[in-house]
Amino acid sequence: MTSRNQQLFELSQQYIPGGVNSPVRAFKSVGGTPIFFRRGKGPYVWDADDKTYIDYVGSWGPLILGHAHPDVIKAVQAAAQNGLTFGAPTEAELEIAELLCRLVPSIEQVRLVSSGTEATMSAIRLARGYTGRNRIIKFEGCYHGHDDALLVKAGSGALTFGHPSSAGVPEGTTASTVVLDYNDLSGVKQAFGQFGEEIAAVIVEPVAGNMNLVTPQTGFLPALRELCTQYGSVLIFDEVMTGFRVGQGCAQGLYGIKPDLTTLGKVIGGGMPMAAFGGRRDIMQCLAPLGPVYQAGTLSGNPVAVAAGLATLRLVQMPGFYEKLAATTGQLTEGLTLAAKKHGVIFCAQAVGGMFGLYFRENLPASYTEVMSCDKEAFNRFFHAMLEEGVYFAPSAFEAGFVSAAHGDAEISKTLAAAEKVFDTWK
Numbered sequence: 235m236t237s238r239n240q241q242l243f244e245l246s247q248q249y250i251p252g253g254v255n256s257p258v259r260a261f262k263s264v265g266g267t268p269i270f271f272r273r274g275k276g277p278y279v280w281d282a283d284d285k286t287y288i289d290y291v292g293s294w295g296p297l298i299l300g301h302a303h304p305d306v307i308k309a310v311q312a313a314a315q316n317g318l319t320f321g322a323p324t325e326a327e328l329e330i331a332e333l334l335c336r337l338v339p340s341i342e343q344v345r346l347v348s349s350g351t352e353a354t355m356s357a358i359r360l361a362r363g364y365t366g367r368n369r370i371i372k373f374e375g376c377y378h379g380h381d382d383a384l385l386v387k388a389g390s391g392a393l394t395f396g397h398p399s400s401a402g403v404p405e406g407t408t409a410s411t412v413v414l415d416y417n418d419l420s421g422v423k424q425a426f427g428q429f430g431e432e433i434a435a436v437i438v439e440p441v442a443g444n445m446n447l448v449t450p451q452t453g454f455l456p457a458l459r460e461l462c463t464q465y466g467s468v469l470i471f472d473e474v475m476t477g478f479r480v481g482q483g484c485a486q487g488l489y490g491i492k493p494d495l496t497t498l499g500k501v502i503g504g505g506m507p508m509a510a511f512g513g514r515r516d517i518m519q520c521l522a523p524l525g526p527v528y529q530a531g532t533l534s535g536n537p538v539a540v541a542a543g544l545a546t547l548r549l550v551q552m553p554g555f556y557e558k559l560a561a562t563t564g565q566l567t568e569g570l571t572l573a574a575k576k577h578g579v580i581f582c583a584q585a586v587g588g589m590f591g592l593y594f595r596e597n598l599p600a601s602y603t604e605v606m607s608c609d610k611e612a613f614n615r616f617f618h619a620m621l622e623e624g625v626y627f628a629p630s631a632f633e634a635g636f637v638s639a640a641h642g643d644a645e646i647s648k649t650l651a652a653a654e655k656v657f658d659t660w661k
């Protein structure tokens with residue numbers, strides 16, 4: 235019998251390219267029919283066939299409180315009653331700007347936008363406008379949204395300029411983008427040695443979460459900080475995913491590095507379309523209407539989205555919030571590792587705050603190349619077997635997973651019991 239998910243997917247492909255509004259949702263990497271969600275509550279989601287899942291995607295990171303947290307819903311409803319948008323300053327935007335500047339010391343001024351892509355695109359333009367330089371450095375496997383200049387794959391040699399990783403991006407747009415290997419200290423030093431004075435910015439995910447999860451090796455982030463300072467380049471921490479996910483001070487607080495600009499998204503919008511970029515006042519002052527770098531947005535600072543973000547940021551500041559989140563996430567990764575080991579399955583996992591990585595390989599990957607050596611087929615088998623058991627992980631071997639404050643012992647136990655069952659019959 236055709237499931238409702240299948241019926242909906244069939245139909246949606248007639249009206250929406252690939253049947254989805256964002257490619258990763260189409261299950262192309264794992265195969266099978268994507269799930270159409272109907273409802274979410276806490277750590278659970280229900281699909282169009284009314285099947286229940288424990289959700290470890292959380293809309294790719296925003297839902298750190300879980301689905302439909304009552305405080306967030308109430309705040310959104312209250313804000314909506316007063317109007318959905320004004321296209322003019324509101325007090326709530328000032329409140330969240332002050333809060334972000336207080337919670338993230340490197341942010342002296344901040345501008346709100348509607349998506350992570352807008353935040354990184356604007357930060358790159360701002361860094362170029364501030365320095366008067368064009369070249370930027372990014373790292374293979376890091377994703378910063380779909381801005382043309384950042385849709386780049388590594389050039390043939392380590393230091394050749396990037397080539398577009400998407401159709402429709404003119405060669406010229408990526409010609410100034412150098413793509414290096416994440417955690418490759420010598421590569422970074424070589425690039426600065428060759429182009430240092432021409433580099434406008436380095437943009438990096440301080441904990442990479444878009445090639446599965448890869449943590450920065452000791453010395454990597456400090457080296458980026460030192461080299462950017464030495465050559466007058468702007469260090470941009472793309473914390474759209476790690477911001478308020480890995481700790482209250484974000485990844486920059488965890489690793490003790492002060493970037494020049496930070497991009498934020500996901501958690502700060504609490505599930506509504508909101509992101510931000512901010513940092514050193516002297517750089518931010520280059521933005522219109524003060525300075526020559528143009529950036530704008532009809533719904534930037536949208537009051538309903540800000541209300542969801544404020545409600546979320548208030549709750550993540552509660553004492554012990556991140557300790558509990560990290561403990562739950564660690565319970566999950568340690569439990570999965572033990573279950574796999576017990577059944578002789580080659581598998582490892584790690585957690586950083588409320589995000590985690592699962593890998594079908596012997597040891598934790600430290601680079602894009604090592605992530606690519608994971609057994610993708612094994613992951614896909616695991617993904618579907620767990621889905622069958624009512625556990626929803628990210629539908630790609632190359633994505634990080636997320637735990638919310640709503641996940642408790644019951645959900646972790648259910649997940650580990652399901653994994654035990656799956657690994658027990660692992661061929």
Ligand code: KE4
Binds near residue numbers: 256377474475
């Ligand atoms: P959005 O434009 O999707 O709001 O944000 C882009 C972005 C920027 N920077 C980082 C570090 C990000 O992780 C993202 C978006 N993350 C993906 C998940 N891998 C969003 C999911 C999707 O593309 O549908």
